[in-house]
Amino acid sequence: MTIKLTKIQLFLLMFVMQTGFVYTSFQTSIIAHGKRDATVQFIIIALVFFLQLVFFERMHKYFLLNNFTKTIYLLYWGVYIIAFVIYITYVLTTWAFPNTPTSVIISIFLLVCFYASISRPETAVNIGVVLLPMLFLFIIFMMVAIPDLYATNLLPLFYDRGETWWMGFLYSTSAFGGAEMYVMLRKYLLEDEKISKRILTLYFIILTSFYLLSITFTLMFFALEEIRLIPEPILYILHAVEVTFVKRLDLFFVYIWLSWSLVTIVNYVLVMRLVYFEKKRKSPVVQQFLFFAIVGVTANYLVGFSVLDFIKGNIVYLNIIFTFLLPIVIIIVNKIRGRTVSESRTSS
Secondary structure, three states, X not given: OXXXXXXXXXXXXXXXXXXXXXXXXXXXXXXXXXXXXXXXHHHHHHHHHHHHHXXXXXXXXXXXXXXHHHHHHHHHHHXXXXXXXXXXXXXXXXXXXXXXXXHHHHHHHHHHHHHHHOOOHHHHHHHHHHHHHHHHHHHHHHHOOHHHOOHHHHOOOOOOXXXXXXXXXXXXXXXXXXXXXHHHHHHHEOOOOOOOHHXXXXXXXXXXXXXXXXXXXXXXXXXXXXHOOOOOHHHHHHHHOOOOOOOOHHHHHHHHHHHHHHHHHHHHHHHHHHHHOOOOOOOHHHHHHHHHHHHHHHHHHHOXXXXXXXXXXXXXXXXXXXXXXXXXXXXXXXXXXXXXXXXXXXXX
């Protein structure tokens, strides 16, 4: 299985996969550990992410997976999707469908994901386009909350540079999970498409600004003592905002985020298909159905607040390993061995 991507498609896939899993909740972890310095810590980690993107662009030809690294990445993405489905189920039962059994919510959601995943790869690539007007609409709705914000909550900066700084840095990395997708997808870029540092900088600015807006609004809306008690700060802010044209603005955003989540999972499964079905295999549809069935059964069995709390506290460590460390190790090892993606294609 193979696809061809334009620059816009590549970065749209990246944006959806990097934001879809964490956007409604990552602010709590960063602020709870980084306090008022959370914005500073986030910007520093964002710069590290930008340097990583530049490194990936220069060295992407050396990112070649063997059978072992393919397997552990497929397992990691599978665990990541299960954790995300658990979180989606929690949010939907809390905010939108409190009386609906979790098994029904999981089944309907994953059936839609399965249907979208077995379609042509181009469908999964381009489906993210429908999110763009929704995200612009979401930003506009966020601006409605400005009169309720207190800029003084941002001060003073640098008031505690002890343990909170280290933990703030650690949890800031959760916002950039999925960065490994750049080197996963880079080899599928059209040959006449070039990616310059200016394009990488533009993507970095858009992604960082999108995240920074939510962190800043959360800091200005809630007192520090409240943050640990607010699992989805963006939804709480929208819930508190009163507008005349929508009765519950938070519920409106829940439906936007539901579509966002669906597209995110479909895009992750697309990358898994590219890795797993790189060589032709029998019954690809059956194998994808079995994957979604395993995800659904596992998520339904594990769904619960205690499991979700454990996931939120520990999945960041998996992100650091598979997003930041392992891709760099793979690139360095292949560079030392002189193995490149183009040579692998030739040999196959």
